[in-house]
Amino acid sequence: MSETFTIHYFATASQYTSKNTESLPAPLKLSALFDQLEQRYPGIVEKVLSTCGVSLNGEYVDVEEDGEVVIHAGGEVAVIPPVSSG
Amino acid sequence: MASSEPSSQPTQVPAHLDPKTYPRTHHNPTQNIHITLTYEPLNANTYLSQTSSPSAGANILFLGTTRDTFEGRSVSQLSYTAYPPLALKTLAGIAEAAMKTHRLEGVSIAHRLGTVPIGEASIAIAVSAGHRGAAWRAGEEVLEACKEKAEIWKREEFVDGGMEWRANADRDAEGRSLGNERV
Numbered sequence: 001m002s003e004t005f006t007i008h009y010f011a012t013a014s015q016y017t018s019k020n021t022e023s024l025p026a027p028l029k030l031s032a033l034f035d036q037l038e039q040r041y042p043g044i045v046e047k048v049l050s051t052c053g054v055s056l057n058g059e060y061v062d063v064e065e066d067g068e069v070v071i072h073a074g075g076e077v078a079v080i081p082p083v084s085s086g
Numbered sequence: 087m088a089s090s091e092p093s094s095q096p097t098q099v100p101a102h103l104d105p106k107t108y109p110r111t112h113h114n115p116t117q118n119i120h121i122t123l124t125y126e127p128l129n130a131n132t133y134l135s136q137t138s139s140p141s142a143g144a145n146i147l148f149l150g151t152t153r154d155t156f157e158g159r160s161v162s163q164l165s166y167t168a169y170p171p172l173a174l175k176t177l178a179g180i181a182e183a184a185m186k187t188h189r190l191e192g193v194s195i196a197h198r199l200g201t202v203p204i205g206e207a208s209i210a211i212a213v214s215a216g217h218r219g220a221a222w223r224a225g226e227e228v229l230e231a232c233k234e235k236a237e238i239w240k241r242e243e244f245v246d247g248g249m250e251w252r253a254n255a256d257r258d259a260e261g262r263s264l265g266n267e268r269v
Contacts, residue, residue, distance in 0.1 A: 008100060010169060011239035011251040021100040058171040078169050082253035085166070085197055085238035086150045086209045086229065 003027075003073035013079040016048045017041050026075065030056070031067030033077070053080035102170050105200060112174045118192035119181040123168055125200040133212040137192030142214035144221035148229055150209040152202045156252075160245035165201045166208060172237040173197075180231040188224040190215045195228065197238055208240075230259065 004023035014020050017040075028036060033054070038045045054061055055078045056071060071077060101107045109124035120136045130147055138145050152164045181193040194212040202208045211228050215221040233254045243249040256264055 006100075008102070008169065010167060010237075011241070015251060020103055021098075055169075055172055058175070060172075076171075078172070080169065080172070080237055081239065081251070082255050083233075083235065083237055084240040084252035084254045085168075085236040086233045086240075086254065 005071045005073060005075040005077060007077040007079065009079050011081040011084070012048050013044075013052060013081050016044050026071055026073040028071045029067060030054075030061060030063045030069045030071065033063055033071070048081065049079065051082055054078070055080060103167060108199065110170045110174060112178050114178070114182075117182065117185050119178060119185065120192075120194040120196075121174055121177045121181065122194070122196035123170055123173060124196065124198060126198070128196050128198050128207040128210045130207070130210055130212075133194040133196055133210045136194040137190075137212045137214040139191050139214060141216060142191040143216055144218035145212065145214045146218075146221045146225040148209075148211040148225050149207045150229070151207050152204050154204045156242055156244075156250075161204065161242050162245045163201060163243040164204070164208070165241050165243075166197065166199045166238055167241075168197065168199050168236075168238040176235050176237060177232065180228055180235065183231070184213065184224045184228050187227070188213075188215060188220040190220065190224055193224070193228065195232060197232075197236070199238070 003026045005026040006021060007024055008021045009017050009019055034045050034049055054063055057076055061069060105125040109122055112121040130149060134145060134147050154161050177195050181195060184190060184193055191214040196210045198208050211225060213221050213224045213228060240252045241249055242252060258264060
């Protein structure tokens with residue numbers, strides 16, 4: 001079985017993907033994450049991801065500045081759209 | 087990956103969307119900080135009693151309750167989801183910052199998740215301080231910081247059909263549009 005990491009989607013990101021969570025092939029560099037998602041969900045980068053934060057294993061990351069960081073098998077990524085608590 | 091779920095449910099519900107994994111809490115006894123994420127109704131007295139103490143002369147409670155309209159459209163139902171690995175950390179950070187800035191005796195922040203019936207509390211904030219000035223200021227500051235940063239999302243379902251995910255950055259504290267709403 002090939003190795004995977006978990007990615008969670010919230011709010012507008014879960015609406016766009018019609019998923020709350022899924023497994024994607026690992027390892028993957030952070031710099032390749034948005035391309036990977038764009039291939040699966042055409043238009044998602046412009047319509048959703050451009051206003052979203054990203055976390056890796058519970059810490060915020062910058063997919064460009066931290067682009068060389070590798071998402072390993074078993075890792076947990078979350079796509080964080082603009083929040084609306086309260 | 088093996089799954090015991092029937093094939094009609096191809097995706098498992100992640101733990102953070104499973105109400106059985108709640109309440110999730112963070113408690114710092116040294117600073118008297120209490121953070122709660124729960125699918126149960128919020129009981130205001132619980133949070134007030136967490137922060138009050140003999141040294142606190144001012145105790146402020148804020149309850150945010152769900153409203154039945156958005157820009158004139160009737161809202162039939164609201165629900166919230168959270169990502170606790172980030173939300174608990176963010177809320178704890180907000181509470182710690184307020185403790186330090188305002189010399190508080192305690193802070194409690196609780197957010198309800200899942201469906202919240204109209205008129206019921208979705209967020210409760212209790213702050214206690216020696217005197218009222220600090221408590222009032224801290225209460226507002228904590229609420230605004232929660233709305234800006236906590237990894238929690240509100241979904242509104244409308245009576246006339248349709249649903250929308252809300253973004254707090256689109257509105258100020260008076261509910262006015264800030265003109266950056268995305269279509």
